[in-house]
Amino acid sequence: MKYKHIIDKMTLEEKASLTSGKDFWQSMDIERLGINSMFLSDGPHGIRKQAKAADHLGFNPSLPATCFPTAATVANSWNEKLCMKIGEFLGEEAVAQKVNVLLGPGINMKRNPLCGRNFEYFSEDPYLAGKLAASYIKGIQSKGIAACVKHFCVNNQEERRMAIDTIVDERTLREIYLTAFEIAVKEGGVKTVMSSYNMLNGTYTNENMHIMQDILRKEWGFKGVVVTDWGGSNERVAGLIAGNELEMPTTAGETNAEVLNAIKSGKLKEEILNECIDRMLELIFTTEEVYKKSVKEYDVKEHHSLAQYAAEESIVLLKNEENILPISCGTRVAVIGDFAKNPRYQGAGSSIVNPTKLDNTLNCLKNTNFITVGYAQGFERYGKKSDKLIKEACKLAAQAEVVLLYIGLDEATEAEGLDRQDMKIPQNQIDLLEAIYKVNTNIIAVISCGSAVEMPWISKVKGLVHAYLSGQAGAMAVLRVLCGEVNPSGKLAESYPLQYKDVPSSSNFPGKEKTVEYREALYIGYRYYDTADVEVLFPFGYGLSYTNFEYSDLKIENDKISFFLKNTGKFSGAEVAQLYIGKSSDIVFRPKKELKGFKKVFLKPGEIKRVTINFDDKTFRYYNVLTDSWEEEPGEYNILVGSSSKDIKLFGVTSRKGTSAPAPYDKNSLSSYFSGKAANVDTMEFEALLGRKVPKSKWDKSKPLGYNDTVAQCQYAKGLAARFAFHIIEFVYWFLKKIGKRSTANVIMMSIYHMPFRGIARMTGGVFNMPMLDGLLMVVNGQFFKGLRHLLRERRKMLKERSKSVKSFKASKTKVQATQEG
Known part of the structure; x- marks a missing residue:
């Protein structure tokens, strides 16, 4: 030591x-x-x-x-x-x-x-x-x-x-x-x-x-x-x-x-x-x-500039019909949507940052060459319908050549401690889009959210720019992309399914009671969609540019690949070249392809570079459950290079000697996994994969509630007081949502409803200890007066012991100091 x-x-x-x-x-x-x-x-x-x-x-x-x-x-x-x-x-x-x-x-x-x-x-x-x-x-x-x-x-x-x-x-x-x-x-x-x-x-x-x-x-x-x-x-x-x-x-x-x-x-x-x-x-x-050492203050402006650059690098252009983007100088633009004035720029919960500065679109517009005909709120941020706001927005949209429509998810929908209910953006925003489309079809949507959403409305927009949650400088970054000062180079780091039911884990998410089963196994995201041939809205790794790139001359060596990448368009830009590896096998089930390397390359118009991507210890490996170690299957591997998981530009094959590991699976008992169609695996097949029985997923309502049961389970508690408290919590949650206090309602769901009882002791900094919790659980389980007496007795005992320990600590500290001085 x-x-x-x-x-x-x-x-x-x-x-x-x-x-x-x-x-x-x-x-x-x-x-x-x-x-x-x-x-x-x-x-x-x-x-x-x-x-x-x-x-x-x-x-x-x-x-x-x-x-x-x-x-x-x-x-x-x-x-x-x-x-x-x-x-x-x-x-x-x-x-x-x-x-x-x-x-x-x-x-x-x-x-x-x-x-x-x-x-x-x-x-x-x-x-x-x-x-x-x-x-x-x-x-x-x-x-x-x-x-x-x-x-x-x-x-x-x-x-x-x-x-x-x-x-x-x-x-x-x-x-x-x-x-x-x-x-x-x-x-x-x-x-x-x-x-x-x-x-x-x-x-x-x-x-x-x-x-x-x-x-x-x-x-x-x-x-x-x-x-x-x-x-x-x-x-x-x-x-x-x-x-x-x-x-x-x-x-x-x-x-x-x-x-x-x-x-x-x-x-x-x-x-x-x-x-x-x-x-x-x-x-x-x-x-x-x-x-x-001497600690220097950081440069606030420099850090804000990096935040803007990071946002510019990360913005994804998803649609550019009729080359509506970039917007030409002098174009008359209507700006619509609450997020243009009050940006959605970060998530909610423990990661909330108090920004040093916060850009918004309306304030940043003066730095562009657009002619702005005005701004309209368009929709209520938290989903409330308003015909008046839609009417005002349509009147403004009719005066413009192009509509910039700022939409997305609000802070109460994406938050720590609770999951989203669906993949939709609020209906009032869709209603707004459809109304604007009737008066002006030149719509460029700027969407802000932190995860994938369904887009059944995408045919109504000619341009779609995904800003995600782009931080305090995101508004200016988006405008620079819209006007062409920045060529978008972001590529999706997640797949966008057409609808939620296409998601392989949709039937096993979230776990509502005791367990959540990962029955889809390896097949999450593009690993599932590409293997099971499920159509998606946007594939993993997808993103458009204002220029075009050409891939050629793939060379495969023992430890790396290389290829030429050329900018064949009129704009300078960056391309993210992606290396995927695939292998057909009757011994080990595998996704059709898996990302094993990538490189972002900036090129001027007409410029060409040879790009090299090295193999590493993760390129060909798989985990063998019989040997309990990483192995490499011998044979031929497909080398695929592309601009997304679906858009493969170059294809080659390489052979590997591999390791002589035993076959880990019985193919006959794992047919869903070998086919890749693992969205609805039955219990027997999942147990064959696990190598054991699946534990019970439901609460045993006959048993008393314990430390690791949650407040939500009080709905079937033996104690009348506990059931009453549960219904009060539910009512308060419903009422807060009803009056528009969704963020506060979410906190109740996160910090009370789904909190295990032990969390009451672990999260209160010693105000409530485990012996007191024993008393509370007696109350919950139907022993109201006995539990209340126990709780109060343990609280008095805790306060007495704490007072004694403080005095003891002070005495020992004084003794140590006296010894040191002596």
């Missing part, structure tokens, strides 16, 4: 104290040993360090910081250098605000477009997500602080996220849901990992020895710190044994006592605790080094 000399001086109580937070955002300090607190801050796309009382939901405003485009947006840039630069600027701002650990990036897979937190995640593809995340991490950590990649792992729904059990087979876990984390650890060198709330195959992730020890520590060689998601610690001692060093936020010493008791009883070996403390000290000491 590196810090044995310090650990040997610690009391057992001090060691235990370091495993839990000091408050909501800080780790514990030990002043007498020179161990300072670390500050951990949200920050996937901007620093969220709250100025006043801390909370996890984004109620209280944070200090101003640059709001960069979200991960879902920047993923469309396919630009690793840009990601590194954003990371560097995030690191600079974190240092300026004295943050030790920046909680990001988030790299969970976009298994389903309805996941409410998709705006924080990069892609449906693990290779792309991992490579971009590694660049963010390198940038952040180059400034002396730590990045924290999250949420480890298979956290792909928000509903019941703190209680759901994710059922997934080992190969799918490795290839789809862990690969991005593997790249973040091995290539990014990330210093901290955040464990997710959910269970994985029956065990909470922060206690799961398989992923925490076998894979993260031993296989990947991770030597950093694992921190729980806030309130995500289930059983603290089991978490420590698994190597989950830091529990956040504070539990006011309650779990410290659990650690001490476990040491005394022999349940937890002190050597294991010491190893956890050693890793904690390494993180504390290395991330505070930067604060011993």
Whole structure:
């Protein structure tokens, strides 16, 4: 151990104290040993360090910081250098605000477009997500602080996220849901990992020895710190044994006592605790080094400029009928849509950033050559119908040559803690579009949202520009694309299905009760659509340009491919060339093709470059469940190079010697997986893939409710008071939505309705402890008076013990100081 000399001086109580937070955002300090607190801050796309009382939901405003485009947006840039630069600027701002650990990036897979937190995640593809995340991490950590990649792992729904059990087979876990984390650890060198709330195959992730020890520590060689998601610690001692060093936020010493008791009883070996403390000290000491130097303030204007450039690189042109874009100089333009005045530029929840500056379209129009005939709101932001607003918008649209229509999803629809109900944009926006179309068919829609949406209305627009959630400088970035100052080069990092029922996981999302089953296995996103020949609206990797590119002369070598890429159009521009690998096999089921490399190349008109993409250790591998290791199947592999997963420009074949691994599957029992048509796999076939029985997915309503049951389950509780409370919560949620307070209603759903009972103790900073929770559960389970007495008795006991421990701490501190002075 590196810090044995310090650990040997610690009391057992001090060691235990370091495993839990000091408050909501800080780790514990030990002043007498020179161990300072670390500050951990949200920050996937901007620093969220709250100025006043801390909370996890984004109620209280944070200090101003640059709001960069979200991960879902920047993923469309396919630009690793840009990601590194954003990371560097995030690191600079974190240092300026004295943050030790920046909680990001988030790299969970976009298994389903309805996941409410998709705006924080990069892609449906693990290779792309991992490579971009590694660049963010390198940038952040180059400034002396730590990045924290999250949420480890298979956290792909928000509903019941703190209680759901994710059922997934080992190969799918490795290839789809862990690969991005593997790249973040091995290539990014990330210093901290955040464990997710959910269970994985029956065990909470922060206690799961398989992923925490076998894979993260031993296989990947991770030597950093694992921190729980806030309130995500289930059983603290089991978490420590698994190597989950830091529990956040504070539990006011309650779990410290659990650690001490476990040491005394022999349940937890002190050597294991010491190893956890050693890793904690390494993180504390290395991330505070930067604060011993002179810390410079960051350049607010420079950071805003990078936010704009990032948005420009990430905007995706989805449709350009009749070359309506770019808009010619002097064109009379009507600007319609609430998002033009009040931009939708980031997600909602713990990642909300208080921007240093916020551009909006109306203010930025003066910097364009358009002739603006006016602005109309067009629609109510949160979906309320208004014929008056539509009428005003149509009157304005009739006066213009081109209509710029700003539409998308609102902040209450895409938010942490709950999932979307459908893939539609609000009907009042569609009604507006259809009304405008009757008076002016030259419509360019600018859409803002953080995930895929259905577009049955797309025939009504000639131009479609997807801004995603483009940060504080996104408005100007969009206008520069519209007027042609910037040639759009973004490519979709996720597929856009025609309709939600085409999504392979649609019949298994979200898990509503005990479990969620990943029956589609490897076949998420384009892996499914391309293999099962399901038509999509826009394929993975798709994006138009104002110029054209020509691919030619593919050369395949043992360790790389190369080809010529030429700009054959009239505009300078960048193309994202994508390498896919495919293989036909009767031994191992596979998607038709998988992304294994990419390169973004800028070319002037007429310019030609030879582009090289190297193979790596992930190019040909698959995970063999019999050998429990990565293997390479011998034989011929298809080499496909294209501008999207559907638009393959060059094709070749290469042979690989492979490894001599046994065949892992019985093809006859896995016909859906070998055909790729895995959208509706039955239980028997899924169990054949898992190699075990599927656990019960429904609640057992006859059993008493316990720590890991949720408040939502009070609907069938034995206790009348609990059932009454449940109906009150439901009514308040309904009423808040009815009066337009959707964001507040969402908070109730996220922080109360789907909260497991243990979360009441884990998220209240010691105000409510586990013995008190026992009393509450007695009330819930029908023992009202006994439970109430227990709760009140335990509260008095807690306050008395806390008062005693404070006096004891002060006395021991005085004694230590006296000894040192003596």
